[in-house]
Amino acid sequence: MLDLGIDLNLWPWIWLGIAVFFALIELTVLAGSFVLLPFAGSGAAALAVSLCAQWLGAGVVESVYQALRLTISPASFTWMQQRIVHWMYEREIATRALDALYVPLLQDFVGPQALLLGWAIALFAIGFAFGFVGWARALLAGARADRAARLARHGLVLYAVSAAVFSVMFSTSGRYMDIPLPHAILPTGALCMLLCIALLQPGLSPQRCTVTAAGSRVGRLAAWLLPLAALGCLWGEVGAMLGGADFIAKYPTLREQLPVIARSILANRELLLWCAANVLLGVSFWLSLRLLRGAPPPAVAE
Secondary structure (H helix, E strand, O other): OOOOOOHHHHHHHHHHHHHHHHHHHHHHHHOOOOOOHHHHHHHHHHHHHHHHHHHHHHHHHHHHHHHHHOOOOHHHOHHHHHHHHHHHHHHOOHHHHHHHHHHHHHHHHHHHHHHHHHHHHHHHHHHHHHHHHHHHHHHHHHOHHHHHHHHHHHHHHHHHHHHHHHHHHHHHHHHHHOOOOHHHHHHHHHHHHHHHHHHHHHOOHHHHHOOOOOOOHHHHHHHHHHHHHHHHHHHHHHHHOOOOOOHHHHOOOOHHHHHHHHHHHHHHHHHHHHHHHHHHHHHHHHHHHHHHHOOOOOOOEE
16 A cells, blocks of 8 residues: 555556546647647657657656655755855854844755745746647647747756756765756756757758757856766765765775776766766757857748
8 A cells, every 4th residue: 555545556547547637638628739749750750759758758757756755855955045144154244134044944944945946846847848848849840839949948948057056066065965867857858859850850950959049148158067067966976985084094095096986986877867967958058059050040920
């Protein structure tokens, strides 16, 4: 029995019923707004899009589940607050207010803050998925969907910013933080679907599949910062080991330390997958800027 009191044998039927319900809503109320496969121009495109659609669905489920189950550790969630509060204390800025707010902000209200953040992440994941699928459908159908494309691109930028912020946190306090790998499934699935559409859909200009606008400063920053963020995460793992007295006592020389560090990083698949997701997102911004360099401006709809 699960904690909800539902027999394990019933869960497949429950999920099947939920899937049928949403399929009916999609085909009736939403009039097929998110149907993708009929617009694929080739068998290869249809197969690739169908596989990526499963990836997207898994990403939404994982992101919502992880966010609402509050798997964010207090050290991860309060990292920024701690840094700001300690910086203000060192400079004696509003010390009386800090004395009154320190315990409520960093201890008592961590749970409610994490709850609000969890719901924000879950709703954002659902909204991003809706916007991205609308954009993908328009690309496959050869139609215009400027609003959906803009929302999806802004969502990818937000994912890039959050990945860079987390990497800064992890590089300094990595031992006490959860790697948000489940939340990277959705954007990486979206990027893979964009790549498949750009390569396999006949008659589609690759410039329409770019994740940023031509000359975008945010795009250029993301293209450089995300690979650096991946390196920062790796350094966080290395620094945590080199800063341990027990590790240094057991492996005093660099020749002894390097093989152990390498084996530890290679064994940390979660960290490696997170770094790969950052690099993939950064490369997508770089490729988009390369594709858009020298491209004619988009035609204005009449």
